[in-house]
Amino acid sequence: MKRKKLQIFSKLFAGALALSVLLSACGGNDSKETEKPDDPTQKVTEKETEKETEKETEKETEKETEEEEPNDDETAERVDITWMSVLHTDSPPSDEVIEAINDFANVNLTFHWVPASTVDERMNTALASGELADIVTMNRLTNATQRKALGSGMFWDVEPYLSEYENLNDISDGRIASCKVNGILGGVPIVKPVARYGLVIRQDWLDNLGLEVPHTVDDLVDVAMAFVNDDPDGNGEDDTYAMIERNESWGVSFRQVAGWFGAPNKWGVTEEGNVEPWFMHDGYFEAMELYRDLYEKGAINSDFAVMEKNDQKQAAAQGKGGIVITGLYDARNYYNLAVELGMEGEMEWALVNDMHVEGGEVRSLSDTNNGVGGVYAIPKSEVPDEDGMKRVLQFMNDMASKEGFLLMTNGIEGVHYEMDGNTVVNLDQEKWKQDVQALSGSRMNELVTYEFDNSNPMVQKSNQMIFDNEKNAVYDVAPPLESETYDMLFSQIEQLPKDAYYKYVMGDITMDEVKQANEDWLAQGGQQMIEEFTASYNELNG
Amino acid sequence: MDKQTQTLTANTANQTAKSSAKKRSGKAPRRKRSLRKELKMNWMLYLMILPGVVYFLIFKYAPMGGLVIAFQDYYPFLGIKNSQWVGLAHFKRFFNSGVFNNLMRNTLILFGLNLIFAFPSSILLAIMLNEVRNTRFKKGVQTIVYLPHFISWVIVVSIFYVLLTTEGGAINNIIESMGFAKIPFLTNPSWFRPLYIIQEIWKGAGWGSIIYLAALTNVDQQLYEAADLDGASRFQMIWHVTLPSIRPTIVTMLILKVGDVLELGFDHVYLMLNSLNRDVAEIFDTFVYTAGITNGQLSFSTAVGFFKSIVGLILVIFANSMAKKVGEEGVY
Numbered sequence: 001m002k003r004k005k006l007q008i009f010s011k012l013f014a015g016a017l018a019l020s021v022l023l024s025a026c027g028g029n030d031s032k033e034t035e036k037p038d039d040p041t042q043k044v045t046e047k048e049t050e051k052e053t054e055k056e057t058e059k060e061t062e063k064e065t066e067e068e069e070p071n072d073d074e075t076a077e078r079v080d081i082t083w084m085s086v087l088h089t090d091s092p093p094s095d096e097v098i099e100a101i102n103d104f105a106n107v108n109l110t111f112h113w114v115p116a117s118t119v120d121e122r123m124n125t126a127l128a129s130g131e132l133a134d135i136v137t138m139n140r141l142t143n144a145t146q147r148k149a150l151g152s153g154m155f156w157d158v159e160p161y162l163s164e165y166e167n168l169n170d171i172s173d174g175r176i177a178s179c180k181v182n183g184i185l186g187g188v189p190i191v192k193p194v195a196r197y198g199l200v201i202r203q204d205w206l207d208n209l210g211l212e213v214p215h216t217v218d219d220l221v222d223v224a225m226a227f228v229n230d231d232p233d234g235n236g237e238d239d240t241y242a243m244i245e246r247n248e249s250w251g252v253s254f255r256q257v258a259g260w261f262g263a264p265n266k267w268g269v270t271e272e273g274n275v276e277p278w279f280m281h282d283g284y285f286e287a288m289e290l291y292r293d294l295y296e297k298g299a300i301n302s303d304f305a306v307m308e309k310n311d312q313k314q315a316a317a318q319g320k321g322g323i324v325i326t327g328l329y330d331a332r333n334y335y336n337l338a339v340e341l342g343m344e345g346e347m348e349w350a351l352v353n354d355m356h357v358e359g360g361e362v363r364s365l366s367d368t369n370n371g372v373g374g375v376y377a378i379p380k381s382e383v384p385d386e387d388g389m390k391r392v393l394q395f396m397n398d399m400a401s402k403e404g405f406l407l408m409t410n411g412i413e414g415v416h417y418e419m420d421g422n423t424v425v426n427l428d429q430e431k432w433k434q435d436v437q438a439l440s441g442s443r444m445n446e447l448v449t450y451e452f453d454n455s456n457p458m459v460q461k462s463n464q465m466i467f468d469n470e471k472n473a474v475y476d477v478a479p480p481l482e483s484e485t486y487d488m489l490f491s492q493i494e495q496l497p498k499d500a501y502y503k504y505v506m507g508d509i510t511m512d513e514v515k516q517a518n519e520d521w522l523a524q525g526g527q528q529m530i531e532e533f534t535a536s537y538n539e540l541n542g
Numbered sequence: 543m544d545k546q547t548q549t550l551t552a553n554t555a556n557q558t559a560k561s562s563a564k565k566r567s568g569k570a571p572r573r574k575r576s577l578r579k580e581l582k583m584n585w586m587l588y589l590m591i592l593p594g595v596v597y598f599l600i601f602k603y604a605p606m607g608g609l610v611i612a613f614q615d616y617y618p619f620l621g622i623k624n625s626q627w628v629g630l631a632h633f634k635r636f637f638n639s640g641v642f643n644n645l646m647r648n649t650l651i652l653f654g655l656n657l658i659f660a661f662p663s664s665i666l667l668a669i670m671l672n673e674v675r676n677t678r679f680k681k682g683v684q685t686i687v688y689l690p691h692f693i694s695w696v697i698v699v700s701i702f703y704v705l706l707t708t709e710g711g712a713i714n715n716i717i718e719s720m721g722f723a724k725i726p727f728l729t730n731p732s733w734f735r736p737l738y739i740i741q742e743i744w745k746g747a748g749w750g751s752i753i754y755l756a757a758l759t760n761v762d763q764q765l766y767e768a769a770d771l772d773g774a775s776r777f778q779m780i781w782h783v784t785l786p787s788i789r790p791t792i793v794t795m796l797i798l799k800v801g802d803v804l805e806l807g808f809d810h811v812y813l814m815l816n817s818l819n820r821d822v823a824e825i826f827d828t829f830v831y832t833a834g835i836t837n838g839q840l841s842f843s844t845a846v847g848f849f850k851s852i853v854g855l856i857l858v859i860f861a862n863s864m865a866k867k868v869g870e871e872g873v874y
Binding site for chain 2 (some may be wrong): 145
């Protein structure tokens with residue numbers, strides 16, 4: 001009797017434990033749609049690095065030559081700065097580079113590393129107990145604790161000061177807006193590329209068929225049909241489809257396509273001033289019609305609803321299809337995989353970042369939470385006076401410069417890398433890992449990457465295009481807004497429009513049923529989200 | 543399954559201990575006094591069991607206090623003390639969410655199929671292996687059928703994806719080459735349940751048969767000899783000797799299985815779940831994952847987990863009493 005009871009209760013406990021494990025496991029990932037960039041510029045031992053690094057720890061290999069000291073007065077006394085930051089690698093960096101940073105920025109920097117796996121718990125306790133550092137890396141703006149802290153006023157509202165610093169001045173308004181909680185910018189936004197998505201398409205197939213790279217949706221459809229019907233790989237067999245979609249299609253590639261048709265990025269403001277989700281926009285339904293049509297004609301892989309990301313990559317590398325709507329950096333990954341599979345030289349990808357409907361504008365929806373990875377916050381408890389806060393901002397400004405970026409990304413010239421014209425050559429991958437890799441997760445501004453050239457033309461091209469995407473970027477309006485219903489219910493009821501999408505594209509249901517799914521969504525809490533977001537939006541903007 | 547194996551071993555020990563306790567307690571009706579006496583007499587034995595008891599108290603019973611967060615709006619940084627008390631709000635949300643009936647139905651159907659097909663498959667396999675006379679062949683087959691147990695669900699589901707996908711899947715290629723239309727095994731809702739059961743059997747039957755094979759080794763060979771003399775055929779021997787001999791084991795396993803009615807295994811279903819088969823494939827665990835955990839709603843997730851455990855507990859008690867009614871030894 002007792003034993004059995006124990007058994008049952010232990011199951012209860014095990015269940016709770018499993019929940020907590022799951023929770024912390026998925027805690028690391030703010031948004032499903034934010035994909036890990038297979039690093040755009042890395043040359044050496046890609047596999048190893050891919051395995052061992054988080055998305056933040058990309059390694060850049062470029063650098064420019066100027067050796068300019070920051071504005072600091074050489075004679076000024078060094079300032080002690082502590083920094084509580086997230087460690088995405090197994091071990092912290094060695095002192096060598098930190099010393100170089102100290103010399104460069106005229107500070108005495110001490111890192112308090114928080115391993116990425118325990119960052120939520122550690123941050124919870126740190127915020128609760130007030131044991132913080134001069135700089136606190138708050139990398140999860142959706143986490144309830146971090147949000148509450150940022151909106152509470154316990155950190156300096158840095159917004160008014162940013163314009164005084166040359167390297168912090170140009171952080172885009174969209175990013176700043178995304179980081180605000182209760183209208184307070186609780187820290188300096190961690191800048192990432194805002195929109196990395198585009199269309200990658202097989203250039204060699206286009207050439208075989210005598211077609212041009214498409215830039216409008218109509219052209220895309222023509223090309224897609226040609227890829228399906230005209231044997232683009234010239235092997236005499238009818239064995240190709242056009243677009244390779246995968247099971248995350250709805251939230252990833254299809255979201256981009258809906259964006260071309262004018263749908264907002266997740267949440268947008270309507271003409272009536274309501275904050276509404278993208279799946280209620282007309283563009284969403286138009287894009288769905290397009291997909292259904294393409295699917296019916298065999299232009300989309302028939303198993304897309306169950307295809308995993310890695311299978312998609314395989315299919316692209318094996319030439320089963322020739323069009324992928326994905327991160328522009330992926331073209332090189334497909335190419336590399338094809339080389340691994342022994343198909344070297346048979347594949348050429350064109351990149352397109354200006355897809356649009358005829359007469360419409362180019363819209364690149366942000367796939368990286370509006371291009372921010374959180375904020376570097378300065379707590380008032382640690383830095384009580386304005387002058388001290390400005391000195392910390394000055395340090396951040398220095399680290400956001402090209403030189404600061406290189407120090408945290410590549411290390412020390414002559415020790416970790418050497419210059420080859422405008423290209424960095426890594427000297428010792430192992431040494432880089434020990435000394436520098438961990439620091440690259442604490443960079444101020446990853447856009448600096450794109451100011452350098454890359455020796456790989458494909459990477460160079462995608463870097464350029466991702467950088468260019470910024471001007472057409474469409475931001476999600478929801479991050480700075482508050483809605484309790486959203487926090488509680490969204491992931492549950494978003495299944496309704498999502499499932500309807502797959503069923504409609506595969507021809508299982510009618511458009512009326514799609515609209516009905518939206519109605520159900522509204523009835524089960526969506527209406528409340530719209531109202532709460534709209535109220536919050538009006539409060540902030542008006 | 544290994545969990546069940548453990549329990550069973552523990553359980554057998556428990557039964558033995560209990561039956562001897564019964565005999566003794568029959569002679570000593572005043573329990574309280576006898577307990578004290580017992581402690582005094584066998585203090586060394588109790589000392590030995592102490593670490594186990596302490597272990598259960600600390601690691602199994604004490605954490606159960608955490609269940610209170612099912613009745614709170616729990617935030618880790620507020621802690622249990624400061625989190626807001628919301629009573630049954632999470633349970634209400636769960637039961638009124640409109641999906642509850644669907645989840646219950648899917649869970650029960652999958653469980654029923656499991657009970658009808660997957661559960662007997664182990665018994666069947668054990669009996670078949672038991673009938674094999676060539677020891678080397680028997681051992682070989684045994685080893686091979688155990689192996690799938692050690693393959694994780696991710697791999698199993700991936701293998702089925704590779705075999706069954708409509709774009710170059712082996713099975714669909716065969717179907718197509720024979721002139722039939724491709725079958726969307728993975729996206730057609732009516733294929734979900736058969737696939738689920740097939741995968742369960744493929745992965746679990748071999749491992750599950752271990753316990754029955756162990757039970758079968760204890761069957762008195764004289765019974766077979768006697769049956770043989772009476773002119774019983776192989777099937778009659780299975781029916782009248784083998785099965786009755788392992789009946790207690792089967793009943794015990796069944797009761798344990800019933801306790802797991804709402805625990806179908808998150809990863810298996812979650813991996814097979816997609817937007818097209820959600821109507822038949824969504825179960826409690828997957829729902830909790832999407833609705834609760836991905837949003838960090840610890841309290842809601844705990845409430846659902848709590849509900850599942852209570853249902854499991856009730857069913858175990860029910861199954862146990864049923865087993866006793868039909869004259870079998872229960873698990874307690």
